Amino acid sequence: MRNLTRRLEFFLFPADSDHWLGVLRIGIAIQVLLYCLSLREDWNDLFSLTSVGLIKRDLTEAVLSANSHLIPRIGWLVDAGAYLGVSEQTVLTVSWWTLVLAGFCLLVGFFSRSAAIVAAILHLCAVKSTEALTYGVDNFTTIGLFYLMIAPLPDRWAIDSWLSKTGKQDQHLQGFHRRILQLHLCLIYFFGGITKCAGAGWWDGTSVWRALIRPPFNMIPPELLIVGKSIFPVLSVSVCLLETGYSFFIWSRKMRFLWLIVVLAMHIGIGLAMGLYLFALVMITFNIAAFGPGFAFSWKLPKGPTQMVSPRKATWFAKWLLPRSGAIFLIDIEA
Amino acid sequence: MACLGLHLFFIFSVCVRDTFSIFATTPTIFSPKLAKYWRGGEESVSAALGQRLAASNPVRNAIAVYLHGAGIEAGYGFFAPNVPNNYKLVFELHYADGRMEYEIPRVSSRATGLRLSGLLDQIADTDYEPLRQMMVKILTYSVWQDHPNVTSIRAVFGIANLPTPSDFAKGEKESYELLYAYDFTFRKADSKQEAP
Numbered sequence: 056m057r058n059l060t061r062r063l064e065f066f067l068f069p070a071d072s073d074h075w076l077g078v079l080r081i082g083i084a085i086q087v088l089l090y091c092l093s094l095r096e097d098w099n100d101l102f103s104l105t106s107v108g109l110i111k112r113d114l115t116e117a118v119l120s121a122n123s124h125l126i127p128r129i130g131w132l133v134d135a136g137a138y139l140g141v142s143e144q145t146v147l148t149v150s151w152w153t154l155v156l157a158g159f160c161l162l163v164g165f166f167s168r169s170a171a172i173v174a175a176i177l178h179l180c181a182v183k184s185t186e187a188l189t190y191g192v193d194n195f196t197t198i199g200l201f202y203l204m205i206a207p208l209p210d211r212w213a214i215d216s217w218l219s220k221t222g223k224q225d226q227h228l229q230g231f232h233r234r235i236l237q238l239h240l241c242l243i244y245f246f247g248g249i250t251k252c253a254g255a256g257w258w259d260g261t262s263v264w265r266a267l268i269r270p271p272f273n274m275i276p277p278e279l280l281i282v283g284k285s286i287f288p289v290l291s292v293s294v295c296l297l298e299t300g301y302s303f304f305i306w307s308r309k310m311r312f313l314w315l316i317v318v319l320a321m322h323i324g325i326g327l328a329m330g331l332y333l334f335a336l337v338m339i340t341f342n343i344a345a346f347g348p349g350f351a352f353s354w355k356l357p358k359g360p361t362q363m364v365s366p367r368k369a370t371w372f373a374k375w376l377l378p379r380s381g382a383i384f385l386i387d388i389e390a
Numbered sequence: 391m392a393c394l395g396l397h398l399f400f401i402f403s404v405c406v407r408d409t410f411s412i413f414a415t416t417p418t419i420f421s422p423k424l425a426k427y428w429r430g431g432e433e434s435v436s437a438a439l440g441q442r443l444a445a446s447n448p449v450r451n452a453i454a455v456y457l458h459g460a461g462i463e464a465g466y467g468f469f470a471p472n473v474p475n476n477y478k479l480v481f482e483l484h485y486a487d488g489r490m491e492y493e494i495p496r497v498s499s500r501a502t503g504l505r506l507s508g509l510l511d512q513i514a515d516t517d518y519e520p521l522r523q524m525m526v527k528i529l530t531y532s533v534w535q536d537h538p539n540v541t542s543i544r545a546v547f548g549i550a551n552l553p554t555p556s557d558f559a560k561g562e563k564e565s566y567e568l569l570y571a572y573d574f575t576f577r578k579a580d581s582k583q584e585a586p
Contacts, residue, residue, distance in 0.1 A: 067391065093501035110509060111528050118521070123454035179459060187512050187525070188505035191468050197461030235394060239401055246405040247466040253418040254471025264555050265473040271503050277558055284555040330500065
């Protein structure tokens, strides 16, 4: 029992640097800024009840209330503004600028925690009030902002850490939060993979073809795509195996680098071939933050009160990158 | 550690629930006879997530707020098990002089275009007819505001069947199939909608 508890502690609280957090913070901040910029023209139309919009927020918020009346939404901000005598347009404009400012503060790491909280709440309000117009990228940005809110900020690249001159964050706390992200990512890929495996189209290549010619993802002309139709079955089966196997092979010392690189390549490919740039960016951010540089994992329990993880257990990528980034390479683990 | 356990339990449960839901409602490689088991599994997991409790129940509300706040209220079956159909919405604008024009929903950027595509998918997936009608009506209203002189607008919601690679190689293009059509009449002060 004692051994089991020790193994669990070893697994959940590995010592880790804060590089992953820097990657997550910067990646999600860019995501928030791009979200704001991409909707700049449509922001007021999307949320105003008086403008010409694709869908009215009152309808979306009514549907949202069926889940719970307590889920944050833009309507709350507008109502609060109305109580203070501020018009809807002003509230919406201020919300957009506040979200941009919070995203920028998060990017440079200035008042990181406050910026993460403000960005998370405003982004959540915006996404929930336009639920009918959201897609996967919005969910992943919410996830990223949620983890940033609870993570041990600031990281060493943040302006906050230069200004405050406080000591380094607890490495085990860093490792714990990174482990949550890693486990979450494994669940995402595993369930994404097995649901794809259940579709016949993912075994004969039809799904890849359909995904690539379906508007608005049809970035490549079908006349060009059809030339390479023989590789669709290989591609689609690879996607199924890659996603389902991610949860297992990413922990393997021998396979993790290969798996990570291929998954990153898959997301770059999806981004370019289907025009899902923001989706690609958020997934690449998650992958690099979770399993990128500094990730070292071994199933073996260390012996003795204090041990050093051997450099051999770090990935090749970590060995190459870490000395160049000035990171601590040997990680101490307390028993 | 308890918080982590609860957090992972929620993620896992939502993923399982949505996976069962997908298997129960869409064609998969599994036998259709299994649908009732998938549905049963989905209902059990939904109950574990408090979704079978009364809408005012504080536990249900607390779980719902946490799931939405953490961005984990939905599973991750993107384009699975099958890539969804391509839905189209076309507006027929009818003028008093008998003229007719066609219009499609307009967006100002590619980013919003992606979101519109998701909206059309949601309209198609909506089983509750009054809600679907209301969503189409709001989209139609935005078109009417650009063309206030029309006497009526017919919103035609359809599906574009994509050809398979071999059919495309033979020269076949996408074919269209009508799903729903709604006639709307708007006036400056109020709006009136006729039965489809």
